[in-house]
Amino acid sequence: MSDYQEPYCCFDASQYTGTPDTEPVKAPVDVPGIIAGLDRLNNGGREADGMAYLEQWLAVCREKGDWRAELTVLSELLGQYRRRNEREKGIRTVNEALELLRAHHMGNTVSGATILLNAATTMKCFRLAEESIPVFRHAARVYAEHLDPLDYRFAGLYNNMALSYADIGEAENAEKYYRAAIRVLEHCPSPQNDIAATWCNLAELYEKADPEDPRIDSSLENAWENLNDPSLPRDGYHAFTISKCAPTFDHFGYFLYAAELKKRAKEIYEGA
Numbered sequence: 001m002s003d004y005q006e007p008y009c010c011f012d013a014s015q016y017t018g019t020p021d022t023e024p025v026k027a028p029v030d031v032p033g034i035i036a037g038l039d040r041l042n043n044g045g046r047e048a049d050g051m052a053y054l055e056q057w058l059a060v061c062r063e064k065g066d067w068r069a070e071l072t073v074l075s076e077l078l079g080q081y082r083r084r085n086e087r088e089k090g091i092r093t094v095n096e097a098l099e100l101l102r103a104h105h106m107g108n109t110v111s112g113a114t115i116l117l118n119a120a121t122t123m124k125c126f127r128l129a130e131e132s133i134p135v136f137r138h139a140a141r142v143y144a145e146h147l148d149p150l151d152y153r154f155a156g157l158y159n160n161m162a163l164s165y166a167d168i169g170e171a172e173n174a175e176k177y178y179r180a181a182i183r184v185l186e187h188c189p190s191p192q193n194d195i196a197a198t199w200c201n202l203a204e205l206y207e208k209a210d211p212e213d214p215r216i217d218s219s220l221e222n223a224w225e226n227l228n229d230p231s232l233p234r235d236g237y238h239a240f241t242i243s244k245c246a247p248t249f250d251h252f253g254y255f256l257y258a259a260e261l262k263k264r265a266k267e268i269y270e271g272a
Contacts, residue, residue: 011134016107016116021067029061029069038076043236045269051080071100075115078122087126094119113142114153121160129167136161155184155191159198166205178202190233192226193241199223200248207252216252224249224257239268 034057041050054077061070074097081090097119106112120135140157147153162177181198185191203219226232227242242261249258 011131011138013107013134013138015102016105016112016138018105020106020109020112021104025064025066025068027064027066029057029064029066031069031072034069034073035076039236042240045236045239047080047083051077051084051086054080067100067104071097071106071115074100075118078118082122082125090122090126091128094122107138108142108145110142110146110153113139116142117153117157117160120164124160124164124167129164132164133161133168136164150184150187152184152188155181155188155194158184159194159201162205163201166201166208171205171209174205175202178205190231192229192232193238196223196226196245197241199226200245203248203252220249220252220254220257224254227261234264234268236268239265 034054038050038053041047041053054073058070058073058077061067061073074093077093078090078097080086081093097115101107101112101115107116116135117139120132120139123129123132123135136157140161143151143154143157158177158181162174162181165171165177166174178198178201182195185195185198188194199219199222203216203223206213206215206219223245227238227245232238243265246258246261246265249255249261
């Protein structure tokens with residue numbers, strides 16, 4: 001496509017300063033309604049439909065001139081494109097979201113930093129891990145200025161930042177941020193899904209350095225224990241999480257664990 005472009009290779013934090021735009025839009029879009037509709041699709045295992053649904057709403061937001069709703073939809077689309085491995089759309093959407101953040105001076109707000117986090121995660125997903133690190137760092141600085149250190153949003157930041165460090169071979173930094181994510185999650189309500197996913201990531205990190213590292217098995221057992229916590233709701237997010245964790249268990253030869261997780265995810269989606 002002629003309008004396709006890679007994200008900026010050098011993230012310039014000075015472009016994300018200034019007073020945030022607070023002027024109300026003339027025809028605001030029902031963002032909570034959009035998100036509720038997306039949740040229904042995702043909880044039913046209809047992620048491909050969710051992508052098309054958001055793309056339709058993106059056109060509505062632009063038609064009505066609601067840039068705030070547009071930013072929300074762009075951020076949600078980034079997650080959809082990662083799940084569907086839509087690299088070209090994902091990178092284009094990163095650029096569109098960054099441009100809106102710059103234009104409306106949202107880069108030093110918590111909501112803006114969260115979109116930057118999502119953009120950086122998408123960059124990492126599509127083989128731009130090194131370029132994503134400065135974006136993660138900027139989001140971390142903004143969070144540190146505005147949020148409690150144990151705010152749950154730090155867990156997502158640390159986890160995704162760790163993935164980028166792992167991709168560029170900085171295992172020590174990756175482990176540091178994975179463990180920081182777990183420490184934050186331990187103070188959050190119902191954190192077991194995310195803690196389990198982090199332990200799976202740690203198992204894969206340890207394997208890269210030493211396939212015989214005993215921490216691999218202990219990490220997988222920690223993940224399994226969290227996924228089977230009896231207090232954990234068996235909902236759409238649990239199904240999504242165990243679908244991500246099952247391949248890790250398969251990879252390390254935990255075939256019975258993997259089979260149980262796949263069966264559970266199927267039952268949750270079919271019952272949605």
